[in-house]
Amino acid sequence: MIRIEPRENPSRAFAVGIPILSAVISLALAAIPLLAAGANPITAYGEMIRGVFGSVFALSEMLTRATPLIFTGLAAALAFRAKLWNIGAEGQLYLGAMAVVAIGSGYLDAPGFVLLPLIILLGAGAGAAGMMAPTYLKVRFGADEVVTTLLLNFIILIFLQMMLEGPLQDPMGLGWPQSAPVLDQGMLPPLMERMRVHSGLIIALVLAGIAQFMLARSVWGFKLRAVGENAAAARHAGINVNRSLFGVAAISGALAGLAGVSEVAGLKGYLTSDLSPGFGYTGIVVAMLAGLSPVGVVVAALFIASVFVGADSMSRAMGVSSFLADLVVSMSLLCVLVGGFLAKYRILRTKEVAS
Amino acid sequence: MMDLLNILLSESFWAASLRIATPLIFGVLGALICERAGILNLGIEGIFVVGAMCGWMAVWLGAGLWGGVLAAAAAGALFGLLHAVLTVPLGLSQHVSGLGITLFATSVSYFTYRTALPDVSSPPRIEPFRALDIPLLSDLPFLGPVLFQQTALTWLALLMVALVWYVMNRTALGVAIQAVGDNPDSVDAQGLSVYGLRIGAIVAGSALMALGGAFLTMSAFDAFFFGMVNGRGWVCIALVIFASWRPGKALFGALLFGAFDALQVRLQTEMGALVPGQVFLMAPYILSIIALVIAARSADYPRALLTPWFKGQR
Amino acid sequence: MAEGSAFAPTLFPMTNSTVLRLNGLSKRFGPVVANDDVSLTLAKGEVLALLGENGAGKTTLMNMLFGHYLPDAGSVEVADENGVLQSLPLGHPQAALAAGVGMVHQHFALAENINALDNITLGSEPLLALRRNRQAARSKIEGIIERSGLKAPLNTPVGRLSVGERQRVEILKALYRDARILVLDEPTAVLTPQEADTLFENIKAMTREGLSVIFISHKLREVLAFSDRIAVLRHGRKVGEMATADADEKAIARMMVGADTPKVARTEMAPGGPVLNLTEVSVAGRSKRDTLKGVDLTVRAHEILGIAGISGNGQSALANVISGLAAPSAGHVQVDGIEVAKPSPAAMVKAGIGRIPEDRHHEGIVGAMSVAENMVIERLDDPEVQSRGLLRRDAIRDNAERLTQAYDVRGPGVAASSRLLSGGNIQKLILARVFERAPRLILANQPTRGLDMGAAAEVGRRLLEARERGAGVVLISEDLDEILGLADRIMVIRDGNLVEAGSHDREKIGLMMAGEPA
């Protein structure tokens, strides 16, 4: 028989060592597909590390990939803290992105200090609206938000396609379903010459810090935690549960919307329907890996981005199928998940007590 | 211009609805079994991919159509087992594990497919399931084309609805699965294994989900493509709540969704000039949300859904 | 008596009729020693009462017997059909069930989405069989109901049954498995006195057919009335056994806590002006328990108003109105003569109402948050707790340090999760939170349910103290003894109606509760 017991005082070495160990194990497991594809795993690991840390460019690429994940990870982490299961960050990201190009691609030719804040605000607002709707359906009708937010992702994506073939289409785009470019002064400034990493990263980091602080230290965070951990007790204690839910829904949606803002106004400059390769969904994974802690989200996002960028670059260097990257990411995700468990619990084999 | 009524009365519309619904029926039933036992399985989208890939590949390697069905189910069961181990004895987050399984199953399938077939410019075809064409029945006026010219997998799906209903409502196993999804302690106190029931339900449910994927490559089409599952798994997650975790309603929900989809393509061909095509593509999803809002009040969730349970702990 | 010794002699020497023997069972949970070398025997047809304070280890001991927990040491022997003791494989509920041990858990272990019949037969049939023989099962259960008098609707989903019915379904579950040894863990905690008496009479009748029973209870009245023998646990050790015939309340209490428990004494006191007025208040609920039909109620200062009644007659609705969780569909609520315009929990707290909720785990505390945070959860607007939206963490901690001292809340510290407190200490936390604000009115809903005598006495003392200070108290309880002991005035709630009892006559109130004209 197997028994699972919480560890009494997990040592610090344990808390740090186990995640590292599980990351190492996941790399070891990555040897299986590598060997199957006929590549030398040892060389491959070297390539993988080089792909992330081998150059300023590689590092910048990793940070670029982590940026939207911090936003969507925060979006999921905060909502999940209140047990509001927002699976819709992907759609909210696109709402934010649509707001950016709706206003920023020439509709309003204002100076940067007006346009940029406006873009950020509107993008966040659009994302927030995208989460308020399902929250309303949940509060008012009891409609499960996992499902409504998930379905809204599809609806918003189709809506986006419609907009990109309609009102938002770039008249100069030769008919491609894409928006006109965001005006130069509406773009988030890059952080480094000739690199893609941009100031969206700074916004993401600052927001993670604020979220961490507010969660632990503010009345708002107190209420949020109480609602998430035990809504009935929170209500009994006089906390307005619905207001808390709407509040966190707005913030969560806004963060996801900012992911869209940062991708459009920080990176691509215009909007297409394939802006996000699933950042919204990966954000959920990031949030849970982080144990729903905002600072943890930053670490988890960097981890996921490193594994992806490293594995992707390695697949190219080794000449194996580029589907390897997602495979390695998923394997390390599962390993780290199990590792996190082992850090908190121990599994005991109990002998049958003969009596 | 054919009007709406004409469409709704045409047998080909209903046949199409059932065809489109078939993978969803498998998927909803699978998700239903998992959730009845208290476990959300967001791995469904990836398990669809695995089912589509393995089923097709087995046939392509010469296992025969039913061999392919078995291979798909086995592969689905395997990934279900992984999800089960992570979420049941280890009690890890069902959301993350599920999304992780989807990513894992999808990338394993793609990587395997590409590594096995590095140089195909056009995916290899198999001889898929053909419409059954049951002699007399197929010639029945309306029912003939709608029901009796479907493939064996559609029939299997309908059979599964009946089977799952029977197991859930008429057997001790079904009662135990319902109980473990509501209050694991009730099962534990009666000497049944909570872990066993949950793991079993997830494995069985995942095998069914994989058949939904297999239908795409072995009946609806005859080859495997990247991205061909195209969100069908997620739709099942929505439908299972719409169905209040009941097999009969699951069939109804899947058919409804299939009918919307079939209607959508027909209306789009008729009215494409008037309304952007996307309006029709959105319709099934919007209608699902509306249906959910209407159904939500009466939906009684498996109470233990998402809550891990550990033996000997409180 | 050899307190805690490994070889504590059992009062009754083993006889041929011994059906159960626990030998030196021990169990630790991390640093907590829940059971330490406990031995017990049980004779055929005997009713053994297992007593002890909250956390003494009673449930743990029974859980080891039944196989939920694996002991760290010790063994269990159960008599087979021929009366020969056989050792029981440990850690397997299935083995215990097969050996004829049935257990009714402190917390219901019922699936609410399936009916009573299915709950009862769960696990007794082969899982992979294609058919079930429900007819046979039904007639067997009906036979048991016939013999035991434990009536419960079999076809209704358990979620719709009352607590009393659920309790009976739990027992039917055990009897259906042909239990020869029945373990009942606080079976009457949620029952009315009448229900409890009926239950014990039924069980008593079954012992005459050879059923042996161990039951756990904090209610000495029923222990003295229905048990044959008493065993007492303290801090995980067995500290004594006695025949019930030789026992009295005082002796038992001393054995349980190692000292006499203080008796709560109520002195008469002249009531002051009204602090709470309900006029023609109605609540339209979905079930009987959530419905009020035009009730009038006045509570005055220096007064404890006891609300007696069988559970599910509208107590929840009444409590919800007073605590602001439910808005009346008609009528007026006045606190200190001022109409509460928009009732909400926050408005009620602001109006000076302190609430002790019925379900302390579910409504009273946020288990994952710290003791200190739970201490201030009702006054987050207070400048002592926050300034400009930020928590004043030092003040919050100091407040908690002071209150845990003053109210003797014991546990792993104010920074620890409140979930880690025992039930009694959770209740003390809530008392501290409520009394600290010197409320004008206190709503105490089932405040001592599940508490041991010491903790219950503490709650009573605090309520009387508040009354002396000038607060009004609404005490809703199913424990008639508690109401008789504490209340200045008693009303009976039945079918959503409130009626003045007019006296402290136990008999008369009992009849009113049952709905018979007094």
Place this chain on the structure above:
Amino acid sequence: AEKIKVAAIYTLPVEQQWISRIHKALNAAAERGDIDYVFSENVANTDYERVMREYAEQGQKLIVGEVFGLERAARKVAKDYPETAFLMGSSFGPVAPNFSVFDNWIHEPSYLSGMVAGAATESNVIGMVGGYAIPEVNRLMHAFMDGAREVNPDVKFIVNFIDSWYDPPKAKESAFAMMDAGADVMYAERFGVSDAAVERGVKAVGNVIDTSGDYPGTIMASALWHMEATIDKAVANVAGGSFDAADYGQYSFMAYGGGSLVMDESLVSAETAAAVKAREAEILDGLFRVNVNDARPVSDN
């Protein structure tokens, strides 16, 4: 000669019709020993720029791909790596010194295949199932429609986009719906359409790739795209050190062998075949120009 190092970056898997043509041409060049060929498929637009830079850093001499989703960024990368030659599918023009563009300009054979379809339909209804309404697709559909209208002014079109590159079951259902609405010839832009045609026994016209082997007796004609001309020209230029920014679009024209029509003459009437061939000759001689129209096609009703 020394082998040229060539890398390709595709945003979709190499089975996608469009991409498969580039992939095929590059593979052919690799087999001949002209180039060393590596590729990355299914690269998200977000990652595309990184992959371009990685290949450039690796020292690839020629990078082939499609930059419809990132026109500006791609040109920026090219500027940063002047030593590398870029040949990209693009809607815009080339940028000196090293950024060349191409596109699948097979509107000419599409027009011809439209003639085949227009002559073949008896119900005068032709169904067209597309993936996304992008210029690359719209253009070919319009050419096809023009061709059909030339031989049959009464023909009506039903058009449907499934908003997915890869959902053959969905494309198939869409095709069935069109046949229910009377279509008896299908324009098979997506996988799945021809399958539906086979099941219902109607005829289909293929696009970009030749699938007549898979659906014998169903595919009357296909407008094919051949990237060989484009690729070989670019590789030769790189090898000769003369690669510069140019529009390679013309190498997809019929005159350069970049586009062609195949017909299954057993399925096409002699009369039609003759007319088509006459038109084909005119196009090759530059006597007939097929119109280019990138607007989203809609159903007639």
